[in-house]
Amino acid sequence: MTLVIHRLLLPAAMVFVVALGEASAGEAEVRTIVVKELAFSSASIELHVGDTVEWVNQDIFVHSATADNGSFDVELAPGAHGRAALKTPGVIAYHCRYHPGMKAELHVSE
Numbered sequence: 001m002t003l004v005i006h007r008l009l010l011p012a013a014m015v016f017v018v019a020l021g022e023a024s025a026g027e028a029e030v031r032t033i034v035v036k037e038l039a040f041s042s043a044s045i046e047l048h049v050g051d052t053v054e055w056v057n058q059d060i061f062v063h064s065a066t067a068d069n070g071s072f073d074v075e076l077a078p079g080a081h082g083r084a085a086l087k088t089p090g091v092i093a094y095h096c097r098y099h100p101g102m103k104a105e106l107h108v109s110e
Helices: 002-025
Strands: 031-036 044-046 053-057 063-067 075-077 080-083 092-097 105-110
Touching: 002 031, 031 044, 031 063, 053 063, 053 075, 063 080
Parallel strands: 031 053, 044 105
Antiparallel strands: 053 080, 063 075, 063 092, 092 105
């Protein structure tokens, strides 16, 4: 009887473990971009829908992370941080409202 139960439970347990591995592989991430010396640390970064970008301002100036398409506008006082959740795929160009030369892109895939 015990052998029969083990033979029935082992395949079910293996399916459960595989399902857990697949779920954790697709979990949303928080990715950090540092703002320092009038620049974003990554001019281009690969992300997925559902991920969150966190900008950390290590500069002495006020900055922003402002999407060209209007999907986010994060104000960053010196020493502050701000976040934006990514809801749609595509390339999102963004800039600092206060320093027009500061530009970067987020490449968001499904």
